[in-house]
Amino acid sequence: MKYLRSAGLAVLAAAAVALSLTPAAAHDPNTPEGIAAMQKFMADHEPADRRAPVVGTANGVPCVNGKADKYPCKNVDLLSVLPLASIGGGNGNDIWGWTDPQSGKEYAIVGRTNGTSFVDISTPTSPRYLGNLPSNGGSSTWRDMKVYKDHAFIVADMISGHGMQVFDLTRLRTITTPQTFSADTLYTRFGPAHNIAINEQTGYAYAIGSNTCSGGPHMVDIRTPKSPVYAGCVSQDGYTHDTQCVNYTGPDTAHRGRELCFNSNEDTLTIVDVTTKSAPVQISRKGYSGAQYSHQGWLTEDQRYFLLDDELDEQRGTDKRTKTYIWDLLDLENPVHIGTYNSPAQAIDHNLYIRDGYAYQANYRAGLRILDVANVGAGQLTEVGYFDIYESSDGAQFNGAWSTYPYFGSGVVVVNGIEQGLVVVRPNLGGSEPEPVERFENPADVTIPDAGAAVASNIAVTGLSGNAPSDLQVGVDIRHTYRGDLVIDLVAPDGTAYRLKNSSSSDSADNVVATYTVNASSETANGTWKLQVRDVYRGDTGYINSWSLQF
Structure with a gap:
């Protein structure tokens, strides 16, 4: 022994x-x-x-x-x-x-x-x-x-x-x-x-x-x-x-x-x-x-x-x-x-x-x-x-x-x-993450669960013709301690996800206040767009304060 x-x-x-x-x-x-x-x-x-x-x-x-x-x-x-x-x-x-x-x-x-x-x-x-x-x-x-x-x-x-x-x-x-x-x-x-x-x-x-x-x-x-x-x-x-x-x-x-x-x-x-x-x-x-x-x-x-x-x-x-x-x-x-x-x-x-x-x-x-x-x-x-x-x-x-x-x-x-x-x-693990909780309020003030399922805040776009631009501007204001915990995606009306931010254990700063540029030219402009956020590490909390799309 x-x-x-x-x-x-x-x-x-x-x-x-x-x-x-x-x-x-x-x-x-x-x-x-x-x-x-x-x-x-x-x-x-x-x-x-x-x-x-x-x-x-x-x-x-x-x-x-x-x-x-x-x-x-x-x-x-x-x-x-x-x-x-x-x-x-x-x-x-x-x-x-x-x-x-x-x-x-x-x-x-x-x-x-x-x-x-x-x-x-x-x-x-x-x-x-x-x-x-x-x-x-x-x-x-x-x-x-x-x-x-x-x-x-x-x-x-x-x-x-x-x-x-x-x-x-x-x-x-x-x-x-x-x-x-x-x-x-x-x-x-x-x-x-x-x-x-x-x-x-x-x-x-x-x-x-x-x-x-x-x-x-x-x-x-x-x-x-x-x-x-x-x-x-x-x-x-x-x-x-x-x-x-x-x-x-x-x-x-x-x-x-x-x-x-x-x-x-x-x-x-x-x-x-x-x-x-x-x-x-x-x-x-x-x-x-x-x-x-x-x-x-x-x-x-x-x-x-x-x-x-x-x-x-x-x-x-x-x-x-x-x-x-x-x-x-x-x-x-x-x-x-x-x-x-x-x-x-x-x-x-x-x-x-x-x-x-x-x-x-x-x-x-x-x-x-x-x-x-x-x-x-x-x-x-x-x-x-x-x-x-x-x-x-x-x-x-x-x-x-x-x-x-x-x-x-x-x-x-x-x-x-x-x-x-x-x-x-x-x-087939593409759908293996927890299903996002649907949220329809905007601006949101949507709570992000600590190490939980993704949440989404929606913007319904109407009255536009054709596709979204190649330089779609996505403005994000998220209040969250230790922002490295967060994974952020923009989800187009057809379900295509565009990664805006990955998690990072080395990014210990607070809050995400940023504008991201997405080439969404293959997407129809009209429809419901989602900002989807997931907290992947336990110990910090926050919420989606507001976000915007500029076509």
């Missing part, structure tokens, strides 16, 4: 560390938490579904009245499903993606217990299975993969000699019929590993939960992908379950410009400076109330906040709702847990990733869950969409959605189900 040290832990400078051996295991075998997690997972095992693929419909299956085909959904349409039997068999686990820089084609890299599948999803309603890279040395429930320089790097747990497979993804360009592939290179400085992370900016891979480095990040130089080279160990805090490693550009100026890893370490969030691979430095190690098994997390895009999933708190606690722990990283030496999001669904959370202001969570029996992170600074998240691939029930069991990949340029999202296989969906 690891013991929590104080929040004021001094920064430790580590000398070069040698590889140290620990037994191979899916979760750290040296802690009760790890043993419990593995036992719980295996107890819930179910065989793969034997349903037919869902493919061939030109537009997929839209989410209508809460269902797409048989799957519960909200703001997410179904494009296709390839069950495991049609992509190599076994049960599913992790997933990642690759976009061919030459053709723009998109590919899903699908982990399975007995290998890794490669699927062309460039026509997402008719995905095409290209083949299988078999597991090196046996079957494993836990397989993980990431991509760098058009190569996939693949690890697996519970296989003593698996190592890291390196596969050149450009080989997929010429495949016309499914193949059985072999790896281009095998890295063998570790055997089993539970996960792998890659910092694509530096060209370093981080194998975690391996039989080396006391289970901490095993660092590999992959800048020449087919010639990986051992670079160092992070072993100060023992076993790491998952990590995200980045070139840090966040708000803590003392560490800006360094390469940092944000480790989910079973009972803590542990932040490590790995800029010097031979001498990693632990910046902080922080526990939190309710910790049961710190599993995985991801930084917001400004690197200010970190969302953390705990894999066992739903099963062990009385509140079975899925929980996401929100951390403020303003001071990396003292991360602060500022809030916990409780999902309306009851399920175990697993892997999450953040893109364009949304967190995409794979939450086992509750499926893909999409959260708006706009109000993360107030310790709050809002669910805006979901697609439940384990439709028979929710609950805190280890079935259903293992992981997701939301980074395709097309907007397609892929999910890998333990029993279900590859599920391809398309979120």
Whole structure:
């Protein structure tokens, strides 16, 4: 059992560390938490579904009245499903993606217990299975993969000699019929590993939960992908379950410009400076109330906040709702847990990733869950969409959605189900913000709810001919403390929205008194125009005092 040290832990400078051996295991075998997690997972095992693929419909299956085909959904349409039997068999686990820089084609890299599948999803309603890279040395429930320089790097747990497979993804360009592939290179400085992370900016891979480095990040130089080279160990805090490693550009100026890893370490969030691979430095190690098994997390895009999933708190606690722990990283030496999001669904959370202001969570029996992170600074998240691939029930069991990949340029999202296989969906989040409250008074004196729904004040325009001008003047007088909280749009009669002002956490001044110029030449002048305002952060209030349009 690891013991929590104080929040004021001094920064430790580590000398070069040698590889140290620990037994191979899916979760750290040296802690009760790890043993419990593995036992719980295996107890819930179910065989793969034997349903037919869902493919061939030109537009997929839209989410209508809460269902797409048989799957519960909200703001997410179904494009296709390839069950495991049609992509190599076994049960599913992790997933990642690759976009061919030459053709723009998109590919899903699908982990399975007995290998890794490669699927062309460039026509997402008719995905095409290209083949299988078999597991090196046996079957494993836990397989993980990431991509760098058009190569996939693949690890697996519970296989003593698996190592890291390196596969050149450009080989997929010429495949016309499914193949059985072999790896281009095998890295063998570790055997089993539970996960792998890659910092694509530096060209370093981080194998975690391996039989080396006391289970901490095993660092590999992959800048020449087919010639990986051992670079160092992070072993100060023992076993790491998952990590995200980045070139840090966040708000803590003392560490800006360094390469940092944000480790989910079973009972803590542990932040490590790995800029010097031979001498990693632990910046902080922080526990939190309710910790049961710190599993995985991801930084917001400004690197200010970190969302953390705990894999066992739903099963062990009385509140079975899925929980996401929100951390403020303003001071990396003292991360602060500022809030916990409780999902309306009851399920175990697993892997999450953040893109364009949304967190995409794979939450086992509750499926893909999409959260708006706009109000993360107030310790709050809002669910805006979901697609439940384990439709028979929710609950805190280890079935259903293992992981997701939301980074395709097309907007397609892929999910890998333990029993279900590859599920391809398309979120439709344009209408996911709270519906604006209609207001017809003008001038308005309309109250703006604190971190609530948008409000709108209307102006009805009549008696004009033709379209609005290309230099439509919009005068705004809004009284509101901390105006950086506000998002302001002009909404034309046909519903087209013109963004006048974005929110900004750095703009702490009061009130918005300004004139904006909008090119509205494609809009009919006559009709009801709206000034729509939303407060996205909690803590400040205000109102629309007046506004005007000058044609």
